[in-house]
Every structure is written in C-alpha cells, then in structure tokens.
Amino acid sequence: MHLPYADSARLIVGTWWLVVLVVSTTYCGNLVAFLTFPKIDIPITTIDELLAHRDTVTWSAVKGSYFEQQIKDSPEPKYRELYQGMMKDDIDQKIMLAEVEKGKHVYFDWRTKLHYYMKKQYLVTDRCDLALGSEELFNEKIAMIMAQDTPYLVLINDE
Template sequence: MYLPTADSARLVVGFWWIVVIVLVTTYCGNLVAFLTFPKFQPGVDYLNQLAHHKDIVQYGLRNGTFFERYVQSSTREDFKHYLERARIYGSAQEEDIEAVKRGERINIDWRINLQLIVQRHFERDKECRFALGKESFVDEQIAMIVPAKSAYLHLVNRHINSMFRMGFIERWHQMNLPSAGKCNGKSAQRQVTNHKVNMDDMQGCFLVLLLGFTVALLIVCGEFWCRRFRASRKRRQFIN
C-alpha cells in the first residue's frame, strides 16, 4: 500500500530492495562465518609454497649453516631464490622471532635450534605460535672425532652402524632432543585470515542496482512523453 503508483518508481523500489536484501544477507552470512566457522589450513610446510604467501616479506638464514654451501651446488631454483633474498643473521636481535610470530618472516635453521625455540615459547606463552615445516633441506650429520690411525676406529664405526640399523639413534633423538609437542607441523593446524567481502565481491550487486535505475529512467522518459502525448491529444479534442 505504500508503493508508488508509477511503474518506473515501482521498478526503482523493487531493484533497491533486491540490492538491500543481497547486502544484508551477505553481511550477516560473512559475520556468522567469521565468528563461528573460522577457516583453517596448513601453513608453509615446503619452500616452494612461499610464492603463494604474499604476507611473508622477510627471509632469514642463520649464519654458518650448511644450507649456504649446499645451495651453490643445488639445482633447485627455490633454494637459490631464498638465498638471494635471505638475510644472514648471527644474533637473536637479527633473528627477529616476533616477525616470525606475526607471519611476516620465515627462518631457516638447524631443526634442533628451531625445536628449542618452539619449546621455549610454548612453555612461556602456553600457546602454539610457531610450527616447523615438514621439509628437511639438508641432512644433519653428527660424527665423532678420534685420533688418527686409532685401533678402535673400526670398532666404533661398526657399533654406530649397528645402532643406526636397529633404530637406537632415532630412539635417542626422540627421548633426549627437544620436540615441538603439541606445536609440531604434523598435528597442528594454523589459522589464516578469513576472506572478507569487499567491493570487488559486491560490484555485481551495485551493477544490478545501476541496471534498475537505468531501466527506470527509460520508463520515466516513456511515461513523460506518453503523458504529454495524452495531454496534447485531450487539448486538441477540447478545442475541436
């Protein structure tokens, strides 16, 4: 009962309410999804995934790691690309752990050092703010040094080989070396920012509104000329 009588005005009101319904529904749906259904997906587990993460703008590499020399003989382009952009650090200030926590930086270091960092921050904050990637770039070689021409060298090598084949070395790693616990990359899921509806997503809705106003304007012009034609016709009839 509150609608205008003209067809053009009704068309404007109809298109306007279509746009309002779409806007309100989109906003409510996006708000509910953001508050109750956050999106989770794995973070950066492999070095070649860095190209798809535009938020990461800093690369770090600890000084003295074998990764620098390994890249020189490697054929992987992602290794070389990382080394070209990486900042070699040797102190805790240059390591910039806070930037890693914010998701702006990726550091490459010995896995033991990274496990110590994750464990230390987890014990302090009681929250998983870091995760280790699944990819191990260079095997960490641990050896023993003995005197030259030692009579015990073959005996030590034989027992180390036996321990390695029976899994004792791996068991020793699990029992004595620090582990990420709840914050390891295999069991933890890292939260990413949900996609928020912006003007690019809603431009189709405003195009519909523009189409409605354009059609209504054409109908207004037609109604104006039609009314003018009827008025002139009645005037001629009255004169006659």
C-alpha cells in the same frame, strides 16, 4: 502421542529415533570440538609456498651456515632463488622469533634447533605459536666425539 501397535512399525520408529539421536550427538560433539580447538591453518609449509609469498614474508638462516652454503651452491633453481631472497644480515634472536610468531618471517635451521626454539617459547608463554614446515630440505648431519681407541667406534660408524 500415538505410537504404532504393530511390532514392525515400532521397530521402524525406534530405529528412526536412534538415528536421529546418533546424528544430533555427533553433530554437537563435532561443533564443540571445532569451537574448542580450531584447526590452525599454516599458510606456508613448503619452499614453493614461501617463494609464492615472497612479497609478504621474509626469511633467513644462520649466516655462514651449512644450510646457507648448500642452497647457494645448489643446481636447483628454487634453492638458488631462495638464497637470493634470503636476508643476509644477522638478526637478533628475540626479534626474529617475534617476527616468526607474527607470521612475517620464516627461519631455516636444523630441525633439532627448531624444536628447541619451540620448547623454549612454550615454556615462556605456555603456548606454542610456531610450526615446522613439512618439506625436508637436507638430511641432518649429526656427529659424536669419542676416544680414538674405543672398541665401539666401528659399531657406531656403521649405525
């Protein structure tokens, strides 16, 4: 192979080979990463998307829960529409989670409880096929029980 004799030409050829090496290495690395860890496409992450897929997906919440009452009494049309399309019958938890894993059902509950379901499924199957929606519907209300005469009651209530 004939290499240039001038230093300027050698610098150009060396730079070109460095660029080719970086570009090909980056491409190969991205290809391996894509094939090894494919990006999971979650089709439903908001209430609007759920209502748009109402013909293919069912949804439910705990019967008589705070969430059910809030969307039932909500003045916002999409929440009322969500309540009207919601399954009102109690579903067995295992059947419900299996339907959620298949992508045929959406379950509404407090974020803490949903994290518990995700952890439980991961411990059983060693993988997690569940995902949380990106839309926050209501602030999660948390309470603590303590003695009435505790000196920390004011501090905890402020926080």
